Amino acid sequence: MIQTLFGSLKEAEEPKKRGIFERMREAVTRTRENLSQSLEEIVALTIEIDDKALDELEMSLIAADLGVVTAQEILSALRERALNHKIRDGAELKQMLRVEIKAILDAYATPPRVVEQAPEVILLVGVNGTGKTTTSGKLAAWYRRMGKTVLLCAADTFRAAAIEQLEIWGQRTGVEIIKTKQGGDPSAVLFDALNAAKARSIDVLLVDTAGRLHTKNDLMKELDKMRRTTQRFIPDAPHEVLLVMDATTGQNGMQQAKLFTESAGVTGIVLTKLDGTAKGGVAVAIARELQLPVRFVGVGEKLDDLLPFDSAAFTDSLLGA
Amino acid sequence: MFETLSDKLQRAFKNLRGEGTVSEENINDALREIRVALLEADVNLSVVKEMIEHVREKAMGSEVMTALSPTEQVIKIVRDELITILGKDTARFNFASRPPTVILMAGLQGSGKTTTSGKLAAWLQKGGHRPMLVSVDVYRPAAREQLRVVASSIKANIYEGDLKGEPAGTPLVERLAKEARREAVNYGCDVLIVDTAGRLHIDDHLMQEMRSLKALLSPQEILFVADAMTGQDAVRSAESFHQQLALTGTVLTKMDGDARGGAALSIRHITGQPVKFIGTGEKPDAFEPFHPDRIVSRILGMGDIMTLIEKAESTLDRKKSEEFARKALSGDGFSLEDFRDQLRQIKKLGSMQSIMKMLPSVGPFQGLQQMAGQVDEKQFSRVEAIINSMTKKERNNHEIISGSRRKRIATGSGTSVQEVNQLLRQYAQMRKMFKSAGKPGMQRKLMGSLNAMRGMGGMGGGMGR
Ligand SMILES: Nc1nc2c(ncn2[C@@H]2O[C@H](COP(=O)(O)OP(=O)(O)O)[C@@H](O)[C@H]2O)c(=O)[nH]1
Ligand SMILES: [Mg+2]
Numbered sequence: 001m002i003q004t005l006f007g008s009l010k011e012a013e014e015p016k017k018r019g020i021f022e023r024m025r026e027a028v029t030r031t032r033e034n035l036s037q038s039l040e041e042i043v044a045l046t047i048e049i050d051d052k053a054l055d056e057l058e059m060s061l062i063a064a065d066l067g068v069v070t071a072q073e074i075l076s077a078l079r080e081r082a083l084n085h086k087i088r089d090g091a092e093l094k095q096m097l098r099v100e101i102k103a104i105l106d107a108y109a110t111p112p113r114v115v116e117q118a119p120e121v122i123l124l125v126g127v128n129g130t131g132k133t134t135t136s137g138k139l140a141a142w143y144r145r146m147g148k149t150v151l152l153c154a155a156d157t158f159r160a161a162a163i164e165q166l167e168i169w170g171q172r173t174g175v176e177i178i179k180t181k182q183g184g185d186p187s188a189v190l191f192d193a194l195n196a197a198k199a200r201s202i203d204v205l206l207v208d209t210a211g212r213l214h215t216k217n218d219l220m221k222e223l224d225k226m227r228r229t230t231q232r233f234i235p236d237a238p239h240e241v242l243l244v245m246d247a248t249t250g251q252n253g254m255q256q257a258k259l260f261t262e263s264a265g266v267t268g269i270v271l272t273k274l275d276g277t278a279k280g281g282v283a284v285a286i287a288r289e290l291q292l293p294v295r296f297v298g299v300g301e302k303l304d305d306l307l308p309f310d311s312a313a314f315t316d317s318l319l320g321a
Numbered sequence: 322m323f324e325t326l327s328d329k330l331q332r333a334f335k336n337l338r339g340e341g342t343v344s345e346e347n348i349n350d351a352l353r354e355i356r357v358a359l360l361e362a363d364v365n366l367s368v369v370k371e372m373i374e375h376v377r378e379k380a381m382g383s384e385v386m387t388a389l390s391p392t393e394q395v396i397k398i399v400r401d402e403l404i405t406i407l408g409k410d411t412a413r414f415n416f417a418s419r420p421p422t423v424i425l426m427a428g429l430q431g432s433g434k435t436t437t438s439g440k441l442a443a444w445l446q447k448g449g450h451r452p453m454l455v456s457v458d459v460y461r462p463a464a465r466e467q468l469r470v471v472a473s474s475i476k477a478n479i480y481e482g483d484l485k486g487e488p489a490g491t492p493l494v495e496r497l498a499k500e501a502r503r504e505a506v507n508y509g510c511d512v513l514i515v516d517t518a519g520r521l522h523i524d525d526h527l528m529q530e531m532r533s534l535k536a537l538l539s540p541q542e543i544l545f546v547a548d549a550m551t552g553q554d555a556v557r558s559a560e561s562f563h564q565q566l567a568l569t570g571t572v573l574t575k576m577d578g579d580a581r582g583g584a585a586l587s588i589r590h591i592t593g594q595p596v597k598f599i600g601t602g603e604k605p606d607a608f609e610p611f612h613p614d615r616i617v618s619r620i621l622g623m624g625d626i627m628t629l630i631e632k633a634e635s636t637l638d639r640k641k642s643e644e645f646a647r648k649a650l651s652g653d654g655f656s657l658e659d660f661r662d663q664l665r666q667i668k669k670l671g672s673m674q675s676i677m678k679m680l681p682s683v684g685p686f687q688g689l690q691q692m693a694g695q696v697d698e699k700q701f702s703r704v705e706a707i708i709n710s711m712t713k714k715e716r717n718n719h720e721i722i723s724g725s726r727r728k729r730i731a732t733g734s735g736t737s738v739q740e741v742n743q744l745l746r747q748y749a750q751m752r753k754m755f756k757s758a759g760k761p762g763m764q765r766k767l768m769g770s771l772n773a774m775r776g777m778g779g780m781g782g783g784m785g786r
Binding site for chain 1: 356357360361362363366429430431432433435460461462463464466467468469470471474521522523548550551552553554555557558575577578579580581583584603
């Protein structure tokens with residue numbers, strides 16, 4: 001049976017590995033414009049780069065959850081550049097890599113939004129248990145500290161005691177919460193919250209949604225519906241859709257980011273539980289592939305354990321500096 | 322699109338033909354691909370390194386078996402190696418000789434301990450046990466309330482206890498645990514499941530609390546609840562939890578997603594303790610004992626296709642299938658009666674949803690898993706109902722099914738004349754297609770695709786959509 005699945009081996013001639021002479025010949029027969037560059041390549045071939053250092057860097061990236069494909073792509077680009085700049089020393093390579101990763105993370109970063117037109121609506125989405133409710137509470141405190149008026153919306157009507165959990169965060173931060181009973185329609189409670197936010201001239205409305213796996217179509221459609229409900233109410237809203245991701249997440253994080261962006265229009269990532277030992281490197285792969293910035297990081301379970309994202313500090317931790 | 326691991330391995334072995342043994346050179350390319358596949362599946366780097374060396378040793382110089390292609394042979398070695406690491410059998414559950422058996426749930430924040438506690442209770446109830454639940458998570462807001470709601474939804478006993486305004490801390494945790502055990506004895510519960518607060522393995526204070534709980538309760542099982550989506554860090558947390566508590570097993574949660582679940586391998590390797598259960602959904606019954614062979618193909622990016630193959634092979638009646646294929650391709654063509662037989666066989670494999678979920682998430686089946694939620698299971702039943710409402714004569718000769726007969730069949734099966742028409746039209750098309758393809762030479766090819774189709778239930782799925 002396996003045979004039919006994998007098919008049988010086909011006999012096909014693979015071109016032989018090209019030797020250095022062939023490469024040289026190829027290089028010199030190229031057009032004039034390319035000639036000097038090709039010669040440079042050949043010269044570069046003779047410089048020895050510290051392959052062991054490169055290997056070690058690759059390992060550290062993989063160990064930090066960047067993923068082997070992303071790690072290899074970043075490093076092969078790094079190798080090229082190192083050759084061009086005639087850099088071979090391990091420490092220098094690492095410094096170059098640090099700059100490179102920071103650049104990836106900074107490419108689509110924007111400063112934290114200021115409330116332009118109240119209410120600013122922020123949706124928190126993500127898979128189960130990543131820290132959406134906790135982050136909603138922390139964000140409420142964050143905006144309160146900035147002197148904003150805040151309203152919480154308990155749109156997780158599915159998980160047992162999720163509403164009670166958010167209520168406690170509401171008490172802790174002195175923020176009111178709009179809720180319904182467990183099993184209620186999340187879009188309906190969202191609608192109520194939008195109304196309340198407008199009527200009370202609230203600056204920021206934080207919407208805590210139920211955790212869901214990105215592979216569940218019906219649940220993802222529900223998010224899409226919530227987004228459209230918001231849009232109908234306030235044309236530019238939701239102003240921010242934050243994908244809350246656990247820093248321990250491995251390569252599945254990419255798929256999460258992809259599918260949540262498709263359904264919910266994610267605008268940024270909150271990376272939680274960075275107070276543990278996980279590095280959260282999948283965020284680099286996500287930033288690179290999906291152009292999504294990290295906005296905040298969670299570093300504990302307390303009210304003020306939320307920090308704006310600092311790409312330099314994050315990169316240093318990633319590379320074990 | 323994605324190349325499957327087996328495609329890559331085949332490429333790596335392209336030049337191997339004709340040689341008697343697998344040599345170092347060609348095995349290196351193959352091992353590189355395996356390494357990437359394992360790392361992309363989130364298996365820990367050091368575990369991968371170790372594994373690759375084992376595979377290399379076994380593959381090097383091993384005779385190329387004539388029955389298997391080199392690709393298949395390496396896949397087999399890798400598969401066997403993975404199964405060895407994961408343990409061959411589904412792990413057993415330890416019960417105390419003197420009840421109550423105490424099960425301590427441990428893990429990081431958000432891994433799914435509370436949900437899993439409820440599932441475990443429901444599973445034990447189904448097995449004739451009388452579990453009692455208690456939550457000693459006095460830290461996270463509404464955590465104890467969450468377990469209370471879960472317990473009542475499955476009608477399980479729970480010890481709620483009274484906080485009496487005592488501040489959150491280890492003394493309160495210990496008091497609740499002690500009281501719960503007494504309560505379990507009083508109520509004649511034979512198992513006590515203790516749900517604890519999520520904690521980081523580097524949180525000395527909370528890890529000390531966990532050790533105190535262990536000393537206090539002498540649990541038979543200390544289960545590490547881990548998220549299937551965990552990446553490289555899984556070994557660090559699992560190792561630390563194991564060092565401090567001596568875990569007895571792992572529960573891997575959120576396996577209904579599309580994570581490859583390489584963490585299972587890492588955790589098993591580092592703790593030496595078996596993965597005992599997997600969580601496959603948010604409902605209390607989405608919980609199963611763990612089968613190492615299933616996750617192996619998932620980790621390798623082949624979905625549960627191997628399970629599906631095995632299942633298909635044991636469930637489908639070989640002879641009947643071959644007979645069907647012969648008939649379909651020969652002059653007579655297959656009848657509606659034959660078709661119904663095939664439908665019934667497919668149904669024996671399980672629901673379409675569960676079948677589709679077993680398919681790999683990459684390669685040619687990409688996207689099918691996601692479609693699993695959209696499959697209309699009722700469609701199968703409707704098709705079968707329509708055929709059931711026909712007389713035997715009608716089933717064996719569809720041409721006699723006139724307008725009035727169609728009306729009767731529709732009424733009898735609770736469907737509409739349109740649906741009956743549609744089924745008959747599609748049946749006629751399919752029958753014709755098979756017959757015209759039944760020329761020599763084409764035959765073998767078609768048998769193959771028929772097999773594949775049957776494996777996926779593609780035949781039924783195409784009806785009436
Ligand atoms: N250590 C740590 N724990 C966190 C952090 N954010 C959330 N948690 C914990 O993770 C668990 C799940 O959080 P919750 O907000 O309920 O997740 P949700 O299901 O996504 O809403 C809770 O135990 C939280 O206390 C963080 O930044 N660090
Ligand atoms: Mg929540």
